[in-house]
Amino acid sequence: MRTTKNDRILLAHGGGGQLTDELIRHHILPKFKNDTLAELGDSAKLNVDSKSLCFTTDSYVVKPLFFNGGDIGKLAVCGTVNDLAVAGSKPVALALSLIIEEGLEFELLDKILSSVSQAAKQNNVDIVTGDIKTVEAGAADKIFINTAGIGVKLAGADLGFEKIAAGDKIIINGTIGDHGLTIISQREGIKFQSQLQSDCAGVAGLTCELLENTSGANPVRNKTPEASASRLTGISNGVKFMRDPTRGGLAATLNEISKGSGLSIEIREADVPVSPVVQAAADMLGFDVLTIANEGKFIAIVSPESADDCLNICKNHPLGKEASIIGEVIETRDTPTVELITKIGGKRIVQMPYGRELPRIC
Amino acid sequence: MDFMLDRIHKAQTLCNAACEKMGRQINIMEVCGTHTVSIFRNGIRSTLPRKLKLLTGPGCPVCVTDQGYIDTVLQLADRDDCLIATYGDMVRVPGRGGSLETKRTKANVKVVLSSEDALQLAKDNPNKIVVFVAVGFETTAPATAVVVKEAAAGSINNFCILSGHKLVVPAMRALLSGKNHNIDAFLCPGHVSVIIGYGAFAEIVEDFGRPCVVAGFEPLQIIEGLGEICQQLSAGKAELKSVYPAVVTEQGNTSAQKIIAECFEPVDGYWRGLGKIEKSTLKLKDKYSRFDGLKRFNITETPGEDTSGCRCGEVLCGLIEPPECGLFGKSCTPQTPVGPCMVSSEGACAAWFKYGQKRKDE
Structure with missing residues (x-):
């Protein structure tokens, strides 16, 4: 259910007001159901039972957005998960930030978010926090994604x-x-x-x-x-x-x-x-x-x-x-x-x- | 695999025997840039006897294109009524006034993957004159001829070409006619031979007494070609052979030859490093002269001067190896090429830079 007649992202969707709220509640939250995200706090509160964490971030600007075998959403999860994995950790939580060009079709956005959600499930990580910004047409190429991730270092891993x-x-x-x-x-x-x-x-x-x-x-x-x-x-x-x-x-x-x-x-x-x-x-x-x-x-x-x-x-x-x-x-x-x-x-x-x-x- | 290694071993034995028997360095020139890359990528040099030296010849179309031609292209790129359609390799070749890459900011330079794309560009942009940068040997000339004929038949008058098409055999003759050359034999280009037929090299064998062997681009074919050459040299013979029989015939592709002959005539032309070579460049025949960019814009091409310090010319003649040039790897790298041999991925300097580095203890 969408309250606006638009089927595309408007600059106002990143404005922090009602449209942003709708975007989050109708397009984001249903896809990433977890208690931490649902709180919509300024930070995600994580309970991690380890003194040794791995922390990484990566931005995704792939062109084309959809390609045989994946898309920017899947890539944004897998890429960050892999960076945590090869450091010898088990990924537990990701942050997801979207920079969206005004005019992006909701249909595409939904497809990408579904893909993020699916990839997160497959990799046993939760999307626990995030951010959305919109930029005027021409200032980005449809959508850019940043993910940051935290992983718990495995006890046996001693890599270097x-x-x-x-x-x-x-x-x-x-x-x-x-x-x-x-x-x-x-x-x-x-x-x-x-x-x-x-x-x-x-x-x-x-x-x-x-x-x-x-x-x-x-x-x-x-x-x-x-x-x-x-x-x-x-x-x-x-x-x-x-x-x-x-x-x-x-x-x-x-x-x-x-x-x-x-x-x-x-x-x-x-x-x-x-x-x-x-x-x-x-x-x-x-x-x-x-x-x-x-x-x-x-x-x-x-x-x-x-x-x-x-x-x-x-x-x-x-x-x-x-x-x-x-x-x-x-x-x-x-x-x-x-x-x-x-x-x-x-x-x-x-x-x-x-x-x-x-x-x-x- | 074992079968392949057996054949390779057999060819290597022939090379070793020839080097031993002749008691001097044997110099074989590979004429084609694709051979050069395959030789480096497969580490073929490291499998050959030290006394067998491979010289890289003038077989990279970008590399042999004269600076005067590049300057003409750049001159047209400056005109507001022109749209330049070029193969990607030409974009970064430096001329006197920059390169197409630096002219590209005006969106007046389009990279195309085929001559058909260039013609389509003309159809899509009726208010511009599309100038196709038509370079390459006998392999790409038929494709240019096809679109010139199409443009003529369809009265697409906002299309023209700058023909930089070159012929391989006149260049080989020019090399052997030079006083300084040290070429014992040629490994002849497989792709060009598909078009012109291996019979086209008979005159090199007859007039200059140099073995000519056509080979494909797989490492096995290259090594077998070298083995065949060594066997001939060792026996004091010079013969014409093809070790690429599945693809290359003696007559070649007669339809392709026919369409070249219909549209083009060979005229004297300038080659980088080799200077003016008689009947070595293809010019549009009079009946298609309205598609000739030089005539259309009333330009007289003047031979260019090579950049100071750049020794691409000597590299192309097999007189020096790229690292002997003072600029190689210093001011001239694939990132900041000074000469054309560093621009094209098939250029001798680029291949040497990418694959030819040796261990310091070698």
């Missing part, structure tokens, strides 16, 4: 560059390049028919499973007594570092890890999962798939002893079916570098991508 050692294995939970190429392919001007689909997903479920596995809450099926034993002794310190390869792709993330740890990295092209349709699109458009953004992937650096267990945990999770050990951390001979052993046995350096990527992919 300093934990990484030569010999550690590098795991990725699936194919690379799907998100970036989906966006590029749907951009105005480069429309081509394809089965590309963004990998946009929140990976906290999987990362928490990886980190919690030692405590006995082991979801891995068909486990043998030997495997359980090794898990109890070895894996607790098995995961040493995690990061999500978003903008700049795998190339940027591996370079950050190499630089941060002071160690070199060697990966094998043949072991890096890439779907054929992504490879074909990247070849056609002249992109190096290693530099293309992902939105449902994470890299885990794990000890060699725990690598097989970690890989199995990933493979048994819906978001890690195509997980792979893509390479190793190695001693640095001169400066920390990332090297790729190509399918034909050649070697090349994988550099930090050099600026000028396609803008507004997330």
Whole structure:
């Protein structure tokens, strides 16, 4: 039920008056039912039973707003959830801020908010606070979203560059390049028919499973007594570092890890999962798939002893079916570098991508 | 996979044997920019004997485009009655008065993905004269010819082209006619050969005694092409071969050749780095001259001067490798390109910058 005749956002919807109130009560609250938000206080009051929290924020300006496999709403939840997840925490609450261009259709807004709500449910986080601003036509591109999130640090998680050692294995939970190429392919001007689909997903479920596995809450099926034993002794310190390869792709993330740890990295092209349709699109458009953004992937650096267990945990999770050990951390001979052993046995350096990527992919 | 590695190993053996037998450095020029990128991306150089050197040739259309042509485009971009339609790669090539990127603020420069898009732009903007920046080798020339014919048939008179189309074989002849060259053989471009047929390179073999081998862009095809060349050199032979038989025929695409011949005639033209080359550039025939931008705006193109310090010309002739240029990686980077070889993703300098970096201890 809407009291205005408008089917579009007006500047006044951000004015703090009656229209703002209607917008919140009719479009926001019904989608995010939780007690904390329902209070509509100036701050959300959270009861968190932990001394160690993770806190992050990210803004989303993706164009187009809707793409195969997701939309700006889903992205805004998953992106922030993933930042909390790879820091070794379990996401608990998100703040959602909308900057809306005057004239945005309510139909689109509702679709985006439903998507936010669905993604929040899937990732077990509540939207506990938020804000709405409207700007005049032309001052924004339909809608921009900011989310901030709080996560509770998992007891077993002890992650950091300093934990990484030569010999550690590098795991990725699936194919690379799907998100970036989906966006590029749907951009105005480069429309081509394809089965590309963004990998946009929140990976906290999987990362928490990886980190919690030692405590006995082991979801891995068909486990043998030997495997359980090794898990109890070895894996607790098995995961040493995690990061999500978003903008700049795998190339940027591996370079950050190499630089941060002071160690070199060697990966094998043949072991890096890439779907054929992504490879074909990247070849056609002249992109190096290693530099293309992902939105449902994470890299885990794990000890060699725990690598097989970690890989199995990933493979048994819906978001890690195509997980792979893509390479190793190695001693640095001169400066920390990332090297790729190509399918034909050649070697090349994988550099930090050099600026000028396609803008507004997330 | 093993089958592929076996074939690669076989080709590598041929390369090794040739280097050993000849006892000197072997220089093979890859003419095509797509080959250059594939060679770098797949780490092919690292799999070859040290004495086998790959030279990057003048096979990137953006890179060989003379500065005079760029200046003409920029001159037209300044006119209020013109709309420039260009392939994306040309936008950042610096001319004397900036680049199309800096002229773009007036919304008078549109990036198109095909010649058809450029013609459509003319139909959509009847009050502007759309000038299509028609660059490329025999691969893109047929597409330009098609729209010129369409414009003629549909009396779309607010459309014209600036033909910068170039022919590959005259450039190869010019390189071999130069005194300084050190080219032992050519790895010939697969895409161009699809159009002109591998038979077109027979004159290079006959007149200059240099092996010409057409190869596709997969690493295996490139290495097999190099193996074939080495085998010939080792045996003191110079032959014409295609290791891309599934796609390239001796005659090529005769319909495409026909439409080029119908619309264009080869005239003497300027190439960056190579200077004036006889019958190397395609000009619209008289019957289509009303679509010739130079005639329409009564412009006489003057050969440009290369930017001081920029050694793109020598890079394009295979005389130096990009890092030998004083500007490379310093004032000239993909972010701030000085010369065209750093602008195009297929340019030798850009490929070298992105993929060619070596470990410091190598």
